[in-house]
Amino acid sequence: MCGIISGLTPGIHANMIAALLLGFSPALLPLLGPEGMAAILIATLITHSFLEIIPATFLGVPDDGTSLSVLPAHSLTLDGKGEEAVRISALGSLWGVIFAIPLALAALWFIPFLQSSVDILTGSLLVLIMGMVIVRSEAAGWLCAICLVSGILGLFAFRFEYLSWNTLGAGSILMPLLTGLFGLPFLLTASEGTIPRQRFSGLSIPTRTVARAALPGTLAGLVVGWLPGLSTASANTVISGWIPYDQERFHYLAAIGASTLANSIIGIAVFVAIGRMRNGVMAAFSGFETPPILFLLTIACLAALGAYGITVCLAGTASSLSGLNSSYLNTGVAITLVLVCGILTGPFGLVILILATGIGMIPEMIAVSRVPCMGVVTIPVILYSFGVW
Template identity: 30%
Template sequence: MAHIFSESVVSTYVGIPDEDVVSVLPAHRLAKAGLGTLAVRSSAEGALAGVLYGVALVFPVCALMGTPLLAYDAISKLMPFVVSIFILLLVVSEGYPSLRFRHHVKGHILRMVSAFAMVLASGLLGTVALLTNYYAAPLPDFPWISNEFVPRSSLLLPMFAGFFGVPSLLLSMGSRPLPGITFARAYDGARPLSAREALTMLLGGIMVGWLPGMTSGSATTACSPSMTEARVVEDVSSASRFVWLYSAISASGAVMSVGALFVIQRARSGSMDAVSLFVGGTFVEGAWFQSVPLMSAILLSMVVSSLLSRWAIHRFLPVLSRSSKVLCSRALAVSSLVFVTGLCLSITGVRGALVMACSASLGMLTPIVGIRRIQLMGSLLVPIWILFVTMI
């Protein structure tokens, strides 16, 4: 949970591209306008709300998905259809962010075609990396890679670093100093949580925590197409609300993944995979309620961690305000790029380097053609669709 809070600092200040780039995130735009601390605070408040709301509803959701209602069994049988609908939502929301088809503009169609092509291209890369024997391909490797293969799951690191990390860092090296963006309307203060936002947060959290291949960004797009990352930037309030909602869904999804771990024995995140190693012998098939004490202990630790993290972020905000130019500096971007690249190469060798080169090319291409990088989640959705189709 502490990572969800702390990553808001990195995602806000590091790797900010030029304001002319289409896929500039709301947090980056706030930082470029000198409002980075607002983005960090909104993210922390959203994450805390996601944890508290998620903990309040995690057990009812477990009862819905597992015994006695067994809703997940019905959903799993329709998973190819569910994934197909979600891919369609991603593509259509690129051309029509609010899913309103009143005006048929040529540019809308071109964006959707580009988005679909990017989904297919990233899906092909994900399929090769995750469903084939590429992880054991007989390639000449670096001296420190002693085995003739790398763990298949480890290829996710260079793939996602290439999709989202490397392109942002490269684009940030050509951006202008802070501040560089102005908003049409100033910040008018925090608004109370609406019923629609609460429902979106919880529905998105359930999707992230229970469905395979679902991320916070893609769940936000599916649950609230009008709040897409590259479109909600006309005013400060809209940008900060997107940051809030994204973090709330991330945190709610982390809580819901605890339920998925104990009810269907599926680790939907790396942290839950680590938890399963510690509690592996305690699962009881079809009787998740017997693990309620253990689940409660895990949830309590998540709440405590979230409260402490929120307090630490609040105390750290003045330091962030004074250090914004250092955090957004080109030197830090270069250092981050070297670190990420070195980490990927040291773990995955030549196989990872090739995957990173391909994914970074696609990640750089998305702003050039004017679409959002969320379409690159086809790298997970397409392989998942193939897996479920072949299981039918």
């Protein structure tokens, strides 16, 4: 239930739910014990990771794990294929769990021995990835400029993040950054009219093709979940270098779904192996004794099965959106996002939102890829990895 609420509500992340549960832990821990608290936290994280694709698809609202997937998912909704987009993303997520579980167990053996070397190579790997994305483009100059400007904004935002509010433990500066770069520009430039009739007559690609697309997504999620300072948004950038999100939309959504869940799974293994907390949910584990890894991964599997079923059921209601005035809907969502950013991050967050929206409008105006906007995350991580910032 916690994962459903956070996954479907724009601006609410699983980290916020974890912070609230941790606040109530003095009352919950005696009742549930460490295993019960761990089960709630893991199930929240996994369920959120499945369901966050729904607002990304039908409302164009980005989250850390859906920043780039908003583009193909929402465009498929405009083609009347929103339900299929959600189903393929959910299926990719399920394959991501299947692939990631054995890899996470294997990682427990070698993570402690390789971690020091991996810390050193993080910056170089990101430079390589972003360089490949930019050089392979037909407008390399524009993409390089967008990447650098986004990176400067990221450096500014993270440097002065202490100026933002931290309402209910949810005030991450990533929210206005990603909303401005990927959410609001899409909503502000979306075509007017009504949402096309949503129809579903089966998946356009077979299940084995979804599994093949999910495998590189799983590997990207595992790598990014292991490397220090990176997030699911960085995995999106990696995947976009392999699978063009504007040409192979279904394959890209399957890969992104797998990446998001693999990132969550490897985060559990990294915490157990070396004690590093890759997200707010893992940070909440520091408040009590951590159960065995097999117990945590079993809960993750059970939650994934339940969340997959819930996501598919909710996707089946997509036809009820047919005929809605998209202009009013986009305006309402945009206003809601601005209000949520203001409530959770305060005036400084709104300033970052305005600046990010200005940068995010540039790719739309000159018709180039929006991937270099991820420089807002990657450039600060690169500089931090090299000890420059």
